[in-house]
């Protein structure tokens with residue numbers, strides 16, 4: 001039998017309802033407990049302004065890295081099942097949620113489909129994704145050749161205000177570190 005290839009992926013985690021930090025940790029533990037998935041690193045946790053409908057609680061965001069033998073769509077389905085198991089219910093686009101899991105990157109794969117777009121289309125535009133991603137993998141380069149550090153710098157530059165998603169603060173006002181890196185299970 002041919003062994004499926006192991007790929008490195010990055011997942012963006014967000015929560016602005018309930019026990020936010022516990023939700024992030026629970027999601028990581030859920031991913032780490034999934035057959036064919038291993039979590040290998042996680043950024044610090046950042047407290048961030050929500051984008052989308054006004055009046056929402058602040059988010060906690062983090063980015064984790066993992067290895068997987070699952071194909072991208074199967075990995076997305078794992079994310080969605082985990083969100084549902086953790087109590088996420090369908091709601092407003094960008095509305096409040098107890099957990100949100102986004103597949104940011106999957107190896108050097110670039111794909112655009114009805115269920116899944118990779119790299120995640122918001123990646124280059126969102127400081128709450130780029131900041132923890134740069135912390136976790138400073139020299140990471142996107143499949144199209146753009147270094148993530150350059151993308152973060154561009155987001156903070158006054159020359160490129162159009163690249164900011166409304167509601168996303170500039171990076172220098174964004175991050176509030178609220179704790180040490182989230183612990184993750186050592187599965188080695």
Ligand code: AMP
Pocket residue numbers: 076094100101102103104114115116117118119120121
């Ligand atoms: P969300 O509101 O973040 O849960 O995402 C809504 C929908 O976006 C999901 O049901 C996915 O099918 C779709 N989607 C497309 N690309 C991605 C991606 N890279 N990561 C997560 N969801 C994605």
